[in-house]
Amino acid sequence: MRQPSEEQIRALEAELERLSVDDVLLQTIVTLINLGARKAGLVESAQADLEQVRQAIEGARALLPLVEARHGDQVGPLRDALSQLQMAYVQKSSGAAEPGEPGEAPPEEEPPKPEGPGPAQQSGRLWIPGQ
Numbered sequence: 001m002r003q004p005s006e007e008q009i010r011a012l013e014a015e016l017e018r019l020s021v022d023d024v025l026l027q028t029i030v031t032l033i034n035l036g037a038r039k040a041g042l043v044e045s046a047q048a049d050l051e052q053v054r055q056a057i058e059g060a061r062a063l064l065p066l067v068e069a070r071h072g073d074q075v076g077p078l079r080d081a082l083s084q085l086q087m088a089y090v091q092k093s094s095g096a097a098e099p100g101e102p103g104e105a106p107p108e109e110e111p112p113k114p115e116g117p118g119p120a121q122q123s124g125r126l127w128i129p130g131q
Helices: 006-018 021-039 050-068 072-094 119-123
Strands: none
Touching: 021 050, 021 072, 050 072
């Protein structure tokens, strides 16, 4: 394994000087949401792993308050994305049993859906079963 040169080390140190903990927290939240979406099976050819989705949601929810006060303008879109991931998680976890399986009532006709996001999605605070 090749050792980094002095120039590379200085460049890395300079980058660390410019980097803030907030930058890392924001990037971690984005990464958790993106990975959660993949683990929810929302990305083509990705296998759903609901335990991983739940963990990604919990991690992002735990980190958001740490950056909210200083980065309110960036947190709104993150909250929206997290809300969408939470909704996908609830739909996937409650839809684990396929319609028509023995002992299951036939599916009812879906009521018309209201336009736009509901109050829970708008607030970014969606209840998740088991939490």
